[in-house]
Amino acid sequence: MIKFTTEFKVGAFAAAILVLLAWATFRVGDRTSVHGGGYLLKTEFENATGLKLKAPVELAGVQVGVVKDIELVGSRKALVTLALSDEVRLSEDSTAVLRTRGFLGETYVEVIPGTPDLPILKEEGMIPYSFRTGDMNSLVNQFNEIAADIKHVTGSLKTMVGEDESAPINRIVNNLDQFTETIKTLALQNSENVNRISENLAELSEHLTEVMSQGKADVEESMQRIASITRKIDEGKGTVGRLINDDETVDKLNEAADNLNQTLGGFKRFETEIGYHLEYLTQTEDFKNYVDFTIRPSPDSAFMLGLVSDPNPNPTHVTRTTDVTVGNNTTTVTTDTSTINRNALRVSAQLAKKFYDFQVRGGIIESTGGVGIDYEKGPVGLHASAYDFQTRYGERPTLKLSGDIDITDNFYLIGGANDVIAPTNRPDWFFGAGFRFVDEHLKRVAPLGASMVK
Numbered sequence: 054m055i056k057f058t059t060e061f062k063v064g065a066f067a068a069a070i071l072v073l074l075a076w077a078t079f080r081v082g083d084r085t086s087v088h089g090g091g092y093l094l095k096t097e098f099e100n101a102t103g104l105k106l107k108a109p110v111e112l113a114g115v116q117v118g119v120v121k122d123i124e125l126v127g128s129r130k131a132l133v134t135l136a137l138s139d140e141v142r143l144s145e146d147s148t149a150v151l152r153t154r155g156f157l158g159e160t161y162v163e164v165i166p167g168t169p170d171l172p173i174l175k176e177e178g179m180i181p182y183s184f185r186t187g188d189m190n191s192l193v194n195q196f197n198e199i200a201a202d203i204k205h206v207t208g209s210l211k212t213m214v215g216e217d218e219s220a221p222i223n224r225i226v227n228n229l230d231q232f233t234e235t236i237k238t239l240a241l242q243n244s245e246n247v248n249r250i251s252e253n254l255a256e257l258s259e260h261l262t263e264v265m266s267q268g269k270a271d272v273e274e275s276m277q278r279i280a281s282i283t284r285k286i287d288e289g290k291g292t293v294g295r296l297i298n299d300d301e302t303v304d305k306l307n308e309a310a311d312n313l314n315q316t317l318g319g320f321k322r323f324e325t326e327i328g329y330h331l332e333y334l335t336q337t338e339d340f341k342n343y344v345d346f347t348i349r350p351s352p353d354s355a356f357m358l359g360l361v362s363d364p365n366p367n368p369t370h371v372t373r374t375t376d377v378t379v380g381n382n383t384t385t386v387t388t389d390t391s392t393i394n395r396n397a398l399r400v401s402a403q404l405a406k407k408f409y410d411f412q413v414r415g416g417i418i419e420s421t422g423g424v425g426i427d428y429e430k431g432p433v434g435l436h437a438s439a440y441d442f443q444t445r446y447g448e449r450p451t452l453k454l455s456g457d458i459d460i461t462d463n464f465y466l467i468g469g470a471n472d473v474i475a476p477t478n479r480p481d482w483f484f485g486a487g488f489r490f491v492d493e494h495l496k497r498v499a500p501l502g503a504s505m506v507k
Contacts, residue, residue, distance in 0.1 A: 101131035103160035330487020359401035
């Protein structure tokens with residue numbers, strides 16, 4: 054039987070302890086989680102300063118893994134491999150944050166879990182977005198920048214103050230000293246004037262006090278008279294009192310005011326329109342000019358005036374009967390003379406009534422009786438006029454058809470035909486242009502005209 058000495062037992066026990074410590078050391082150094090086993094996830098950081106291999110990975114303050122690997126990706130970011138315990142499962146929207154324990158503590162990775170309903174990250178999965186909280190290096194850099202700015206400010210202040218008399222602050226102080234000395238000198242030199250001004254102000258205040266005392270009685274008397282007058286008016290005494298307190302007089306004044314408002318309102322509602330247009334007659338190769346003036350007492354009625362210069366009007370017939378006696382025989386001779394007056398102005402005066410988009414008008418058209426109808430819809434207008442209804446000399450009434458289109462609020466183009474149903478001549482086609490101004494346009498044009506006259 055083998056006997057073990059005490060020295061052998063102590064040596065064996067020490068060797069076992071060393072083996073156990075070595076095994077525990079390698080076990081802890083190679084573990085992938087706190088409890089053994091695990092899987093790998095990857096994440097990226099813009100800056101992984103201070104992060105070391107085997108650094109802890111924590112979730113809610115509990116260590117759930119370690120940093121397995123750190124490598125540079127694309128010379129721009131740090132790719133960090135995390136070894137996590139199998140018991141920890143993270144969803145796809147989880148994030149990783151770099152944190153530092155205290156002022157000089159170690160840097161570790163904190164995992165922030167995402168929404169539980171989303172899919173779980175698998176082995177070698179990528180945590181989509183990671184960021185880093187403030188660390189001491191960035192704080193030190195910021196403090197260095199702040200210190201540099203403070204140094205620059207103090208340098209500027211030193212330059213402004215300085216020991217030289219030309220420094221800005223020194224110049225300001227010297228100027229203030231000189232200014233106070235100047236004020237002091239002026240005050241000493243003009244002390245007598247200041248005393249006289251004070252005495253004059255004192256006398257003025259005494260005079261004002263006397264005037265106010267004398268005027269107080271006059272003001273009280275005036276107030277009493279005003280109170281007496283108003284009391285008599287309230288009691289109906291005197292002409293003014295009877296006028297104000299008589300209900301019949303008040304009613305008549307109100308009625309007169311209403312009538313005046315209605316009259317002025319009616320004039321105010323008038324809409325005035327002034328226009329001019331010319332037509333080029335293709336058959337006679339001449340121009341026909343129109344000047345129009347329209348008053349609209351209401352939106353559906355109008356009174357239209359116009360002057361027309363027609364280079365080719367219808368002839369005017371004059372019939373003369375003459376008795377010619379030859380011997381004992383007397384013969385009646387009838388002569389018909391037609392004349393055309395190309396220089397005469399013709400007048401138009403029509404009354405118009407509007408029905409929806411149509412307007413019916415009638416009266417004097419180019420110095421003869423006539424009627425017309427207009428259709429206006431938006432910028433387009435169609436017009437028909439019939440006048441000069443004499444048929445005694447084989448003529449037919451003048452029928453004019455035209456249409457216009459607005460180019461702007463004031464300018465428009467026109468075209469059509471004259472003498473559409475003439476018995477001998479073909480229709481006289483024409484085209485032209487014109488402009489019109491209504492009340493609002495005239496108000497804008499009037500100041501311009503006045504300034505041009507000046």
